[in-house]
Amino acid sequence: MTLESTKNIHKGIIKNVEKIAFNTYAIEFFSNLNRVFPGQFISIYCPNTVLRRPFSVMDFDENKNTLKIIFKLKGEGTDYLRNLKEGNNIDFLAPLGNGFNIKKQKALLVGAGVGIAPILFLRKVLNERNIENYFISGFKTEQEVIKGADKTFVGGSVLDEIENIIKENNIEIIYSCAPMIVLRKLSEIANRLSIPVQIALEKVMACSIGVCRGCIIKISKDNDIVNASVCKDGPVFLGSEVVWD
Amino acid sequence: MGLEKLKTVLKNEKTGHTLELKTPIIGASGTYGYNSEFEDFIDLNCLGAISTKGITLEKRPGNSGERLFEVKGGLINRIGLENVGIDAFIEEKLPVLTEKKIDFLLNIAGSTIEDYEKLAQIANENNIKAIEVNVSCPNVKQGCLEFGLNPNALFELTRKIRMNYDGFLVVKLSPNTQDIRALATAAEQGGADCISAINTLRGLGVKVDFVGDKFIKKTVQGGLSGSCIKPVALYMVNQIKQSVKIPVIAMGGIASLNDLFEFMAVGADAFQIGTSNFIDPKICFNLAVKLKDFMDKNNFKDFNELKGAIFE
Numbered sequence: 399m400t401l402e403s404t405k406n407i408h409k410g411i412i413k414n415v416e417k418i419a420f421n422t423y424a425i426e427f428f429s430n431l432n433r434v435f436p437g438q439f440i441s442i443y444c445p446n447t448v449l450r451r452p453f454s455v456m457d458f459d460e461n462k463n464t465l466k467i468i469f470k471l472k473g474e475g476t477d478y479l480r481n482l483k484e485g486n487n488i489d490f491l492a493p494l495g496n497g498f499n500i501k502k503q504k505a506l507l508v509g510a511g512v513g514i515a516p517i518l519f520l521r522k523v524l525n526e527r528n529i530e531n532y533f534i535s536g537f538k539t540e541q542e543v544i545k546g547a548d549k550t551f552v553g554g555s556v557l558d559e560i561e562n563i564i565k566e567n568n569i570e571i572i573y574s575c576a577p578m579i580v581l582r583k584l585s586e587i588a589n590r591l592s593i594p595v596q597i598a599l600e601k602v603m604a605c606s607i608g609v610c611r612g613c614i615i616k617i618s619k620d621n622d623i624v625n626a627s628v629c630k631d632g633p634v635f636l637g638s639e640v641v642w643d
Numbered sequence: 644m645g646l647e648k649l650k651t652v653l654k655n656e657k658t659g660h661t662l663e664l665k666t667p668i669i670g671a672s673g674t675y676g677y678n679s680e681f682e683d684f685i686d687l688n689c690l691g692a693i694s695t696k697g698i699t700l701e702k703r704p705g706n707s708g709e710r711l712f713e714v715k716g717g718l719i720n721r722i723g724l725e726n727v728g729i730d731a732f733i734e735e736k737l738p739v740l741t742e743k744k745i746d747f748l749l750n751i752a753g754s755t756i757e758d759y760e761k762l763a764q765i766a767n768e769n770n771i772k773a774i775e776v777n778v779s780c781p782n783v784k785q786g787c788l789e790f791g792l793n794p795n796a797l798f799e800l801t802r803k804i805r806m807n808y809d810g811f812l813v814v815k816l817s818p819n820t821q822d823i824r825a826l827a828t829a830a831e832q833g834g835a836d837c838i839s840a841i842n843t844l845r846g847l848g849v850k851v852d853f854v855g856d857k858f859i860k861k862t863v864q865g866g867l868s869g870s871c872i873k874p875v876a877l878y879m880v881n882q883i884k885q886s887v888k889i890p891v892i893a894m895g896g897i898a899s900l901n902d903l904f905e906f907m908a909v910g911a912d913a914f915q916i917g918t919s920n921f922i923d924p925k926i927c928f929n930l931a932v933k934l935k936d937f938m939d940k941n942n943f944k945d946f947n948e949l950k951g952a953i954f955e
Contacts, residue, residue: 404683407925448713448715448869449713450922603711604711604918609675610722625725
């Protein structure tokens with residue numbers, strides 16, 4: 399899952415900050431970044447926090463030079479971001495991590511909560527490449543729903559009808575970003591049905607470039623269990639390789 | 644890059660051992676990787692040096708569970724010395740450092756005196772110019788910090804390492820002590836060429852959420868770093884400087900040019916930058932440029948002159 403890219407500190411200029419759902423915001427900004435892939439992330443400097451804050455890219459428009467991210471209001475970092483105004487500058491590291499390894503196979507896309515962000519971006523790219531896909535999303539409440547999926551589950555689990563959906567749509571591969579517990583369950587289902595699944599993970603990060611070893615998960619590799627950093631080796635992993643706690 | 648006037652030489656006057664640095668700014672252990680990890684961001688030849696990730700005899704997987712906890716002005720980590728081990732370092736990481744001409748201190752950690760002795764021997768055999776002895780990691784169960792808190796044990800450990808190593812020997816001290824002066828003296832008497840200080844402070848991050856009708860608690864115990872520890876670091880460096888004659892590499896919350904001046908005021912001979920690398924991966928280079936610009940503007944001919952002017 400290696401995609402070449404040049405990491406650097408970039409400057410962004412805010413185009414728009416918009417509330418898109420309960421406690422949920424989208425920021426669109428201009429930058430000189432020339433390439434970013436679905437599943438990759440950026441890390442934004444927030445003057446009121448010690449560490450940068452990582453966000454999956456929700457959309458990238460190479461013609462307009464704009465990037466879009468979404469976030470849920472969580473603390474001081476996201477509060478800073480929410481209050482940015484058109485024309486303000488931001489400082490971000492990008493592009494970071496390895497994105498989804500896109501296959502020419504009929505895809506099921508699964509996004510839950512703000513984890514829908516990289517899936518929205520992936521959906522756009524799959525459509526551009528004429529790769530058939532079906533997109534489901536899940537949210538806790540109606541107020542939190544972020545639009546864009548073919549089918550949205552509210553209240554229950556995004557996985558409630560997953561096996562039927564896989565069978566009815568002849569799904570050959572699954573891509574997902576969601577809370578850990580959903581990704582774990584999804585990986586178990588996919589493994590049982592022998593369908594490859596690529597999952598984008600989220601973890602608290604310090605350096606976001608693979609140096610500090612702060613965001614480690616366990617993966618199985620060559621019959622061994624080894625550490626992998628979510629920021630550099632991921633954030634996208636195969637569901638079959640992740641060793642769940 | 645025109646940073647020539649930042650050149651500095653750390654020298655143990657007693658033994659004559661020296662370490663030449665292109666600039667007095669060093670990337671701190673655990674925040675700079677093994678070799679060229681930051682080359683996307685800066686020209687590593689413009690750095691004073693990097694201090695490598697702490698290396699042990701055997702590879703270590705580090706701690707499981709949450710490893711990071713952000714607090715106001717700082718970061719608590721409990722990485723637990725995850726590293727590839729000395730053999731893999733020599734085989735895979737050292738050639739890159741050599742090929743790319745990156746100046747470095749090999750940071751070593753062990754559980755027993757024998758571990759440190761072997762690591763020192765390996766460093767010697769491989770002509771590694773400088774080692775930084777970690778006797779102060781608060782995140783591992785055995786060894787390390789035990790040597791770092793007892794002056795007699797530290798003297799003995801430093802002496803044994805000295806017997807096995809001919810290069811520039813830096814001992815990195817822990818702030819988790821009642822008497823930093825005794826430890827600095829013990830390291831100097833044991834044969835250290837230089838002290839670096841401070842390592843992280845012991846800290847506990849606690850988060851309490853009230854969800855539904857229940858409290859959900861999360862705690863992370865580890866080493867605290869970042870700007871919140873700077874006053875402690877300044878105090879410790881000041882104490883160390885008053886008790887030893889060997890040079891002192893200062894660290895603890897450095898993020899700005901003014902921070903460098905503050906540490907020079909208490910006697911720092913060089914600096915390490917740690918947590919700030921995570922916020923600004925170019926900071927080691929940017930601070931060097933700022934330091935040079937200040938010196939140009941105010942007619943300081945070299946770093947020694949500047950250092951002397953602030954410390955005197």
